[in-house]
Amino acid sequence: MTDVTSTDATTTPWTTIPSPNQPFAPAHPAQPHRGVPGGVGTSARRPDGIPKVKGEFAYSSDLWAEGMLHGATVRSPHPYARIVSIDTSVAKSMDGVRAVLVADDVPGAKVYGMEHDDQPVLAWDVVRYHGESVAIVAAEDPETARRAADAVVVSYQELDPIVDPEFAISGDAPELHEGTGNITRHVKIRHGEQDVSAPVVVTGRYEMGMQDQAFLGPESGMVLPGVDGGVDIFVATQWMHVDRGQVAKCLGLPEDQVRITLAGVGGAFGAREDLSMQVHASMLALHTNRPVRMVYSREESFFGHVHRHPAWMEYEHGATEEGDLVYVKVRVLLDGGAYTSSSTAVAGNAGRFSIGPYECPNATIDSIVAYTNNPPCGAMRGFGAVQVALGHEAQMDKLAAKLGMDPVDLRIRNAMSQGSVMPTGQVVHNPAPVRELLEAVRDAPHRELPVVGERDVIDIRQLPGGAANSTHGEDVRRGVGYGVGFKNVGFAEGFDDYSTARVTLSRGAEGPIVSVHHAASEVGQGLVTICMQIARTELPVGPAIVLPADTQVGSAGSSSASRQTYMTGGAVKQSCELVRSELLDRAAGHVGVARAGLRLADDGTIRNAADGILLDDVTELLSTPIEIEREFRHRETFPMDPERGQGDADVQFAFAAHRAVVDVDAGLGIVRVLDMATAQDVGKAMNPQQLEGQIEGGTSHGVGLALMEEIQVVGGKVRNPSFTDYLIPTVLDMPTVQMTIMELGDPEAPYGVRGVGEPPSISSTPAIAAAVRDATGVAITRVPIRPDDIVFGA
Amino acid sequence: MKVTLRVNGQTVEAEGVWPGASLLTMLRDDLELPGSKNACEQGECGSCSVLMDGELVCACLVQAGQAEGRDIRTVEGLSGEGDGDVGDVQQAFLDAGGVQCGFCTPGFIMAVDHLLSHEPAPSDETTREALSGNLCRCTGYEKILDAVRLAAERRADGSAVATTGGAQR
Incomplete structure (x- = not known):
């Protein structure tokens, strides 16, 4: 266990590695060396890799402190109910129980939220979803805490839950939040002519189930009561500064008395953007004046975070006989569940990206998100663009079929490119290689695949059903499908999006050392590696280290929206450049030459305009350290106007395409994905090995969404909160992903980078749905595709 | 007790x-x-x-x-005490990029170590079957498969790093 009260170096979630670090990528051709060893463009190793493989990395569930208590949460078994009474007397009287707290014990604001303060810290009057927090307990050991939570007697008067979002917004349903109606947001986008007709029309209705992020490391953390009456929080989170604001408000403390340090994060994917145990453990720590640890079980984790919004989508596409889009009409309905979370931003994305990366002169788009008594939904990888990609891509296939065109040709014919206009009126100023991506996946080589045919198979493990021995090849049909998608990188719609980095160049025991300090969450994506690579590239004078992320430096924004390499990477680059400039100033003064023409070379020497070495060691310039802390901002974005949705809402777009090849056992409805080919423009491959990992991992989320992942909500109740019943892809479900990486470069972004985390999760799902359609002839209008949909589908 | x-x-x-x-x-x-x-x-x-x-x-x-x-x-x-003192399967995970958030990594490493001790040169199908009880949410598994291939190759050609901790064979 990692003692968080110790100042020992092992409390830092990752260790430092010396620079230069030798890149090594065994399974792929050696990566070209570009510039500084271990710098930008190399497959530098993760600095947290060694502790992770040794089992020494301190995840948020591994923390320990002397005298710590264990927290547990009492949660509502009902999706909608009035709380009649809460009796904590039995729980409080149990041996080893140190606190039992309810809503009245919340010291400050009783509600919080990412966008609206509408979610109770602890429910007092009404519970609005299955699993909502009602009371919290601290005890000497986890088992006593759990039993005490069970001993809290909450008397409920059950209410009829509103579980159908269409009913919720119909006007006939009661309001779930007083005075707000049940429409959380209605995004209207009106582009071009609104009453336009076309000779060829296709319509469709599509549906997406509720996906879970299913990170492996459960919500957890430790809170230490501070001597100043504040709290020190060690937690796995995506955005500690927004956590801090919410926690401080709920505790009634000034923000500087809420100090947050990132503990090791076991995956995130959007699920750690909202608070989980932060306020609860803080309340228990302040109440007992003892450290409190809270670790959710897997079952509790399904209730402890928001999920991907389920969606119901209606599309109408009009086109010319030649296949040019004339208009698109879309209505997207998202189920936001009981509280807002980031629903309004998700609805904005679902609207802006609803017609896909295509040029279309006319569009009528309505994206609506509703309050219901279902589990709250919010951020998940792809954030609104995932839902609509199922719809716009199914429609393109349908239109191609009606026109008798090849589906890829139809897409290419209508593909957005640099200079295209979004439905919001925004001009796409930077490369938008939609045609090139589609061509790349269409032309990707087909792998050698198992031969389909009755008893004509070498290894049944390669067939749908695999070792379950459900077919030997009979009734197995192959299909190929395509998908392309896009979304924004960074925060949109006028949000003041920035990141902060503090870079210090100082003299260490063995020479100059570069320290990078930021508050950005390393969630597994490899941001710490990227920041070190940038520091090595910009300041190649000694080893670079990345300090633990905490609130002692300014906000980095969230590790979401595929934004951290752009934003925190940009902040690190900018601060490094300023440090370098100061270093050159000092060099000029030290040697007594003019500053102009001096530069810091890749070998760490300072050279003059004639490339002669002025100084081969900068150590002597560092009698005092050089420290720079700056905020980095991307180009300003603007709100969409409420009536027509017009506005330059986005800073950067990221595109990806997939081709899926599937075998379907048509008799049993079992699908096996044989091959995924993808193409993505990444602007700049900052770390090729990590990049591949993002694309492979993102694709696996799309495979899961297409074929197996759905939170089953029946009457507002979650029926499958476990990894036995909520299935995510195993190594048997994931094919090798072949990929084409394009580096077209966004001139506005640091190094030309384009966010890479989300696009693979957008285009993979519709490609698989298309492949299953191709194999079976079944319409497939819903994901995840269930066996019944195939066997009994039309 | x-x-x-x-x-x-x-x-x-x-x-x-x-x-x-x-x-x-x-x-x-x-x-x-x-x-x-x-x-x-x-x-x-x-x-x-x-x-x-x-x-x-x-x-x-x-x-x-x-x-x-x-x-x-x-x-x-x-693995041993030293920072770089890791076992051969652990080293293969580092080299192949098989680690992202790392939460699944210890379990995968034990499963791979066990697989290779019984099956020094597993086919991909055998590896997939052997690792199907381990979930990873970050990697999409390809880099983990790369790590298995790499560890198997290194054991076969004798280039595997010494395992100070004495993994049981």
Whole structure:
């Protein structure tokens, strides 16, 4: 266990590695060396890799402190109910129980939220979803805490839950939040002519189930009561500064008395953007004046975070006989569940990206998100663009079929490119290689695949059903499908999006050392590696280290929206450049030459305009350290106007395409994905090995969404909160992903980078749905595709 | 209760173990070996994979008392004290990029180590079957498969790094 009260170096979630670090990528051709060893463009190793493989990395569930208590949460078994009474007397009287707290014990604001303060810290009057927090307990050991939570007697008067979002917004349903109606947001986008007709029309209705992020490391953390009456929080989170604001408000403390340090994060994917145990453990720590640890079980984790919004989508596409889009009409309905979370931003994305990366002169788009008594939904990888990609891509296939065109040709014919206009009126100023991506996946080589045919198979493990021995090849049909998608990188719609980095160049025991300090969450994506690579590239004078992320430096924004390499990477680059400039100033003064023409070379020497070495060691310039802390901002974005949705809402777009090849056992409805080919423009491959990992991992989320992942909500109740019943892809479900990486470069972004985390999760799902359609002839209008949909589908 | 067992080659006594505890809880909370991870507590994810008398088990499905007198190997037993002192499978995960958030990594490493000790040159189909009890949410598995291929190659050509911790073969 990692003692968080110790100042020992092992409390830092990752260790430092010396620079230069030798890149090594065994399974792929050696990566070209570009510039500084271990710098930008190399497959530098993760600095947290060694502790992770040794089992020494301190995840948020591994923390320990002397005298710590264990927290547990009492949660509502009902999706909608009035709380009649809460009796904590039995729980409080149990041996080893140190606190039992309810809503009245919340010291400050009783509600919080990412966008609206509408979610109770602890429910007092009404519970609005299955699993909502009602009371919290601290005890000497986890088992006593759990039993005490069970001993809290909450008397409920059950209410009829509103579980159908269409009913919720119909006007006939009661309001779930007083005075707000049940429409959380209605995004209207009106582009071009609104009453336009076309000779060829296709319509469709599509549906997406509720996906879970299913990170492996459960919500957890430790809170230490501070001597100043504040709290020190060690937690796995995506955005500690927004956590801090919410926690401080709920505790009634000034923000500087809420100090947050990132503990090791076991995956995130959007699920750690909202608070989980932060306020609860803080309340228990302040109440007992003892450290409190809270670790959710897997079952509790399904209730402890928001999920991907389920969606119901209606599309109408009009086109010319030649296949040019004339208009698109879309209505997207998202189920936001009981509280807002980031629903309004998700609805904005679902609207802006609803017609896909295509040029279309006319569009009528309505994206609506509703309050219901279902589990709250919010951020998940792809954030609104995932839902609509199922719809716009199914429609393109349908239109191609009606026109008798090849589906890829139809897409290419209508593909957005640099200079295209979004439905919001925004001009796409930077490369938008939609045609090139589609061509790349269409032309990707087909792998050698198992031969389909009755008893004509070498290894049944390669067939749908695999070792379950459900077919030997009979009734197995192959299909190929395509998908392309896009979304924004960074925060949109006028949000003041920035990141902060503090870079210090100082003299260490063995020479100059570069320290990078930021508050950005390393969630597994490899941001710490990227920041070190940038520091090595910009300041190649000694080893670079990345300090633990905490609130002692300014906000980095969230590790979401595929934004951290752009934003925190940009902040690190900018601060490094300023440090370098100061270093050159000092060099000029030290040697007594003019500053102009001096530069810091890749070998760490300072050279003059004639490339002669002025100084081969900068150590002597560092009698005092050089420290720079700056905020980095991307180009300003603007709100969409409420009536027509017009506005330059986005800073950067990221595109990806997939081709899926599937075998379907048509008799049993079992699908096996044989091959995924993808193409993505990444602007700049900052770390090729990590990049591949993002694309492979993102694709696996799309495979899961297409074929197996759905939170089953029946009457507002979650029926499958476990990894036995909520299935995510195993190594048997994931094919090798072949990929084409394009580096077209966004001139506005640091190094030309384009966010890479989300696009693979957008285009993979519709490609698989298309492949299953191709194999079976079944319409497939819903994901995840269930066996019944195939066997009994039309 | 008190449990006496061998862990990573040393005989240890765990005192005051809650009788309802799993081997995983005992390792993590009583024996201060948090390398084995708890991600599902019902044997679905493999994050807590350890070797018990040489067999791969989910530590969350073994009662602490069942480990009495047994020989347990955990991820901590595959490496030495030094920062770079890691076992060959661990090194292969680092080199192949098989680690992202890393929560599944200790379990995968135990499963791969077990696989390669029985099947030094597994086909991809065999590897996939052997690792199908371990969930990873970050990597899409390809880099983990790369790590298996790399570790197998290195063992075959004798270039595997020494395993100071003495992984059980």
